[in-house]
Amino acid sequence: MSGLDRRWIYLAMMLAVALPILWNGVTGKTFPESPTPPSQACFDAIEALPEGSRVLVSFDYDPASEGELAPMATSFMRHLMHKRLKPVVIALWPLGPTKAEETIASVIKTDFPDRVNGKDFVNLGFQTGNEGVLKVIGTDFRKQFPVDRSGTPVDRLPIMDGITKAGDFPLVITISAGYPGGKEWVQYVSSSNPGLVLLAGVTGVQASQVYSYYPGQLRGMLAAIKGAAEYEALVSAAIDGDRVTAPKYTEARRRMAPQLFGHVLLIALIVLGNAMYFAQKRCKAVAP
Amino acid sequence: MSRSIALLICLVGGLTMLVSPFLPMATGWANDVTDWFNILAAMAFVLGGGSLLKVQLMRLSARGPGWGYSAVTLLAFAVTLWVGLGKVGVVADPSAPMVPWSGKPDDEGSAFWWIYLYVMTPITSTLFAVLAFYVASAAFRAFRAKNLEATLLLATAFVILLGRTFAGVVLTGWLPDWASGLRLENLAVTIMDVFNTAGNRAIIIGIALGVASTGIRLLLGLDRSYLGGDA
Structure with a gap:
């Protein structure tokens, strides 16, 4: 897993961005926004x-x-x-x-x-x-x-x-x-x-x-x-x-869906990377 | 002698800009000094173009790695310059329809406009968009909770990433009003408003003090590094 080909990450990011854009285009729906x-x-x-x-x-x-x-x-x-x-x-x-x-x-x-x-x-x-x-x-x-x-x-x-x-x-x-x-x-x-x-x-x-x-x-x-x-x-x-x-x-609101899934993917990748890092660290500590 | 003149120009220009906010009569002088700067900046464009040509032509003649990119750069430079200066394809201005060059070089329909719309816009937008892929790959490989500071940074990043999207509302929107400060979208605002602002203001004030002291050194001629050489 640590040798994960980066092209899989690129593919995942492409899907995370492209699918919400397509969903936007088909349904025309956007997320509600409350102003800061x-x-x-x-x-x-x-x-x-x-x-x-x-x-x-x-x-x-x-x-x-x-x-x-x-x-x-x-x-x-x-x-x-x-x-x-x-x-x-x-x-x-x-x-x-x-x-x-x-x-x-x-x-x-x-x-x-x-x-x-x-x-x-x-x-x-x-x-x-x-x-x-x-x-x-x-x-x-x-x-x-x-x-x-x-x-x-x-x-x-x-x-x-x-x-x-x-x-x-x-x-x-x-x-x-x-x-x-x-x-x-x-x-x-x-x-x-x-x-x-x-x-x-x-x-x-x-x-x-x-x-x-x-x-x-x-x-x-x-x-x-x-x-x-x-x-x-x-x-x-x-x-x-x-x-x-x-x-x-509605351009800005339509771009919030790709942003949401892009951010979620980013968090998932960071969590996955850290899980692998700590697993490897534990393996090295246990190994004779 | 030439260095003394340069130092004198620096002193006069710098002092004029420095006193203009306090002396109404010096306001016009400061605007003139700014015009000098614009003239110098225009000359720098020529120098920049010459430098680009020199570097790329040397790389091309040496046939080193990536010489093809130099060829593309030179070709793009030459074509854009020719199209812009020559007003290629420019539509005549309605006020002077008999003068073919009376339109602006970037008016709709001109070759320069075409290059902007169909070459520069897609290329720059694509380069910016590609960052998303590199950031994802780099986050997966390099963003590790190795120590307390890195863990705090990681947690802050998660709050900002989620709080700046609808995920924040979905995950923490159920929190009651008395705990609304803990909702992710509000936490993101607090991080920006308090921690980020405090840190940035400290940096800005530090930079301002540094700029002021460097400015004084330049005006007094103590720092002559901008003259080049061993001055």
Whole structure:
């Protein structure tokens, strides 16, 4: 058993993930989610904003983390649109604007076609410089983002009227996969703007580090796909009520079943490995 | 002389950034210094590209083990660079339909967009997903309760793994309200909230103190390792 071919483990993991995905696809069922305080805080912070407020949303991830973070982005955007808030989208990662465009196409252009680009939402694209960008937008937003993604000067965009620095936004959301991300937003933006509310959606790997800033500098946090599923359930309950939710708005919850069986398999493998380890140890102790 | 100039630039740039939060008149200077950084970072892209070419071409010419990967890297680099800089397949912007290069290189329909959607996205997503298999194999082979610390780590991992899924509700959801703190999903939150936060904050404060002292050494010219050589 100790010489177990690792391909059996790979096969078991593949089945543990694939079968729940198939089960999801056939039945359409998901597990119920009860929100933890950090996820509930994200929902409450957005609910508390008056209609028409502008929200800075930073897409700080790329396709590698899409599995965890894209459902968060979708839920955030849907919630903002439903509340008639106005997202100003930026990115600190080079591939962030493309992810943002995908979310805008999937949520705003499909389900909220009455919203006007430049007036109700805008994508200002990527700016290189990592925390340097954050440092500058703390005092001069337009220096780093002078035009939107299609080249229109921000001075001509109604959504940017009166915005001169990051602190002019009542709420900032970062959806981040690493550096630069949640930690840098806390250090360079939240800390120097005490009135600003910062929310972060982060990967599981990042969560333990970013959790240190909650609930002080970071008002709310979605940690990994579990946090995304909790927030998605809150948004669906608020918008859909008893109606059937469109599949694209259940992505996070549908990923909880593969996660459950993957985790259970992981625990089973650890228990099995330890059982074999102690059995071998006892055999060696008994042997003459 | 050149080292003195480098030290002076470091001193001026560092001091400007340091005083800008306290002096409103220095805010604009700090933003300018950040622009210098961005210009330097752009130059670093060129250096990085040159370095990649040098290393991969040397490996290719030596025909050492894995030289095929170098060939693939060079080919991917050249094609992506050509497609991006040349705006291959870019659709003209509606505001200037007669100018074929007026669209953005990553607009839908362009070759760069195609590479992003059909090459980069699947590759990076697959590489990330493959981690699940390696983690499972490594957990089976290496995660052992050899001593008290390892056992505690193991128990914590089990609580987090179960508490972050519906298994936590199934296994401990029956506990009465007065014992709800022992439910796995609540235990997972407590571990993150108390133990993880305490440990991480200690690390963050330690790092901040280290960064501050290193920064002072750099500003004063006591630490010149960034200049290279024996400076």
